[in-house]
Amino acid sequence: MLSIRELQTEDIPLLAAYWFTAGPEFLQGMGVDVKKMPDKAGFVRMLQEQMETPLAQRRSFALIWLADKQPIGHTNTNPTFFGDYAHIHLHIWDARFRRKGLGVELVKMALPHFFEKLQLKMLVCEPYALNPAPNKTLEKLGFELEKEYITTPGSINFEQPVKRWVLTRERYRQMYG
Numbered sequence: 001m002l003s004i005r006e007l008q009t010e011d012i013p014l015l016a017a018y019w020f021t022a023g024p025e026f027l028q029g030m031g032v033d034v035k036k037m038p039d040k041a042g043f044v045r046m047l048q049e050q051m052e053t054p055l056a057q058r059r060s061f062a063l064i065w066l067a068d069k070q071p072i073g074h075t076n077t078n079p080t081f082f083g084d085y086a087h088i089h090l091h092i093w094d095a096r097f098r099r100k101g102l103g104v105e106l107v108k109m110a111l112p113h114f115f116e117k118l119q120l121k122m123l124v125c126e127p128y129a130l131n132p133a134p135n136k137t138l139e140k141l142g143f144e145l146e147k148e149y150i151t152t153p154g155s156i157n158f159e160q161p162v163k164r165w166v167l168t169r170e171r172y173r174q175m176y177g
Contacts, residue, residue: 002102003069004109007062007076012047014071015062016040018093031128033158055117056082063113065092065106072097075110077118078154085122086114090134103137111141111176115169122168126153129161138165142175 007015020040027034038046050060062076072094077086090107092098114120127134129148139145143165152159 001068002105002109003066004063004106004113005066006113007047007051007064007074009048009051011062011064011071011074012044014093015047015074016044018073018091019043029128029131031131031153031157031160031162033156036156036158038156058082061086061114061118063110065102065110067097067102072102073106075107077114077123080118083119083121085124086118086120087124087126088114089125090127090137098133103133104140107137107141108176111167111172115172120169122166123172125165126151126162127165128153129163135163135165138163141167142171143167144171 019037020043024034037043047062050058050062055061059080060076060078061080062074064071065073065075073092075088075090077088080086090103092103111123114123123143125134125138125143127138129135144167146164146166148161148163150159150161153162
C-alpha cells in the first residue's frame with residue numbers, strides 16, 4: 001500500500017543516508033557532481049531550517065513516499081516560488097522499489113499537495129536527459145515536454161542535457177480533477 005506524508009524530523013537521517021551512502025556511479029546517473037555536494041552536517045542543517053521556515057517562505061518542500069508505511073523515497077520542490085511555480089525532484093531511495101511503476105503512483109499522490117499547499121500555477125521538472133526513469137514517469141503523468149537543452153540544473157549538478165517537463169495547474173485539473 002502506497003502513501004505519502006510531509007517530511008518529518010525523523011526522516012532527515014533517511015534523506016541524508018540516501019545522498020551520502022549512494023555510490024558515485026548512481027549519483028552521476030542522476031546528473032550529480034559529487035564535488036559540489038554539501039557536507040552531511042550542512043545538508044542536515046538545511047533540511048532542519050527548511051522545516052522551521054514558514055511554508056510561504058520555504059525554498060524547498062518535501063514529501064516522503066511510503067510503501068506499507070515504510071519510507072522508500074521522497075519528492076521535493078526546490079526552488080519553490082510560493083504562489084507561482086516550483087521545480088520538483090523525484091527519488092526512490094530503496095532500489096527494491098525502483099523500476100516497478102511505483103513512481104507514477106507516488107508522484108500522482110504528491111501533485112495535489114504541491115499545487116494546493118504551495119498554491120502553484122505550474123510544476124517544472126528538469127531531469128538529466130540520460131536518466132530514463134524520471135523522464136518516463138513525467139511523460140506518463142501528463143507533464144508536457146517543453147524542450148531539451150544543456151544547462152547546469154542545480155547547485156549540485158554538472159552541466160548536462162536535461163529535458164524540461166511542465167505541468168500547469170490547468171492541465172493538472174483537466175487530467176486529475
